[in-house]
Amino acid sequence: MRNWSQHVEFTAASIDKPQTLGDLQALVASSDRIRALGTAHSFNDIADTTGIHVSVAGLPRGIEIDASHDVARVSAGMRYGEAARLLHERGWAVHNMASLGHISVAGTIATGTHGSGDRNPTLSASVRGLEIVTATGDLARLSAETDPDGFAGTIVSLGALGVVTTVDLAIEPAFDIRQYVFDDVSHAALLADFDTTFGSAYSVSFFTCWAPGLVGQVWMKRRGDTDGEWLEPGILDGTLADGKRHPLPGHDAIHCTEQGGVAGPWHERLPHFRLDFTPSSGDELQTEYLVPRDRAIAILRDLEVLAPRIHPLLHVSEIRTMCADDLWLSGAYGRDTVGIHFTWQRRPEVLGLLPDLDAFFADRGGRPHWGKLYDASAASITTRYPRFADFVALVERMDPTGKFRNRTLDALLSTG
Ligand SMILES: Cc1cc2nc3c(=O)[nH]c(=O)nc-3n(C[C@H](O)[C@H](O)[C@H](O)COP(=O)(O)OP(=O)(O)OC[C@H]3O[C@@H](n4cnc5c(N)ncnc54)[C@H](O)[C@@H]3O)c2cc1C
Numbered sequence: 001m002r003n004w005s006q007h008v009e010f011t012a013a014s015i016d017k018p019q020t021l022g023d024l025q026a027l028v029a030s031s032d033r034i035r036a037l038g039t040a041h042s043f044n045d046i047a048d049t050t051g052i053h054v055s056v057a058g059l060p061r062g063i064e065i066d067a068s069h070d071v072a073r074v075s076a077g078m079r080y081g082e083a084a085r086l087l088h089e090r091g092w093a094v095h096n097m098a099s100l101g102h103i104s105v106a107g108t109i110a111t112g113t114h115g116s117g118d119r120n121p122t123l124s125a126s127v128r129g130l131e132i133v134t135a136t137g138d139l140a141r142l143s144a145e146t147d148p149d150g151f152a153g154t155i156v157s158l159g160a161l162g163v164v165t166t167v168d169l170a171i172e173p174a175f176d177i178r179q180y181v182f183d184d185v186s187h188a189a190l191l192a193d194f195d196t197t198f199g200s201a202y203s204v205s206f207f208t209c210w211a212p213g214l215v216g217q218v219w220m221k222r223r224g225d226t227d228g229e230w231l232e233p234g235i236l237d238g239t240l241a242d243g244k245r246h247p248l249p250g251h252d253a254i255h256c257t258e259q260g261g262v263a264g265p266w267h268e269r270l271p272h273f274r275l276d277f278t279p280s281s282g283d284e285l286q287t288e289y290l291v292p293r294d295r296a297i298a299i300l301r302d303l304e305v306l307a308p309r310i311h312p313l314l315h316v317s318e319i320r321t322m323c324a325d326d327l328w329l330s331g332a333y334g335r336d337t338v339g340i341h342f343t344w345q346r347r348p349e350v351l352g353l354l355p356d357l358d359a360f361f362a363d364r365g366g367r368p369h370w371g372k373l374y375d376a377s378a379a380s381i382t383t384r385y386p387r388f389a390d391f392v393a394l395v396e397r398m399d400p401t402g403k404f405r406n407r408t409l410d411a412l413l414s415t416g
Pocket of ligand 1: 004043
């Protein structure tokens, strides 16, 4: 079996899909090596195991809303977009979504997945509680109430602590979004007015191919209840798109959520891609670095030196913002953050560029996205997370025999 991009061939001997919680608990208790697999959208081998894979997608699915606490309990194996639809039908929303809704709720939060927005933290940061089958096969409920010190270490878990079966997500009343795309925005204009541009709407992305001339697109998602409509004919030196756009040049915009300022439900506008269509290209690899917001403009200027090497291998690059959180392994831990993302063509030369890219970002405080491709030593990565030693202690306590570990985790955990 391979991952979504077909780039990683899993070594797992088989995949089990228990239909009941009891079966899942028995399976975990009796396994020496086992690892949860979500929808396999990660671009590296973070989800792999030399034992067996287990999916929670076969467990009974649904959402339970606790309106008095603004929390919804969501089945962890559901796709994020499906959970979002169910929430919306009942008048609720989560604060943000990734570019696609195709990924599982558990896989999303385990890797620190994020969308964009100056005041929006990662999707992992909206988790209020977890139900998890631990190494012994017991079912544990984790929350800040039960574990005020350690809960922040359990959410971006990389699958190392057990198999998550339900996730409690913070919710708010449903809201509308209007999405606008602007063409021909120059890097120079964006970097001269970075804060105003990213602060101009609830969620803003900048797409660029790093092509000579350095121009890109601004994608703006405005909340009906707080931002209102965008009445200008353009933004910065760019103009409002005269039709629907796909972020990857040359791809059919039918795959994308509605644009042109047409108001619609949050879950049909916050992702770039429609749930029932192929997201992105499919024939691709992805890399992303999360950098400190206060250094982002200088970093993006410095990155221009690498543009001649990046551009020929790229489909597109996306720049997004998110606010700081306190999750130990989150890319946005402890600092407002800018995500600098690359959707690569699926070509072997990309792998040759990754070490240089990591050297560039490591020098500038960049943390690689856990679910995307990077080439760096485990020791170098773990120094970028101030609470990594605490995470190692947590894993040793919850999984003393290492049944949830894999090659990547063994390397990372041995540095702590
Ligand atoms: C087209 C595309 C667009 C993307 N867009 C974004 C984006 O906008 N923003 C962003 O931040 N990322 C993005 N990503 C990356 C993606 O969000 C992450 O790779 C995410 O982890 C994928 O979720 P998954 O369900 O496929 O997880 P998998 O890849 O299956 O697993 C990822 C990790 O989660 C763990 N896991 C899965 N299920 C469980 C469980 N039940 N219990 C415990 N651990 C579990 C696995 O063990 C593994 O460590 C994108 C990826 C693709 C392919």
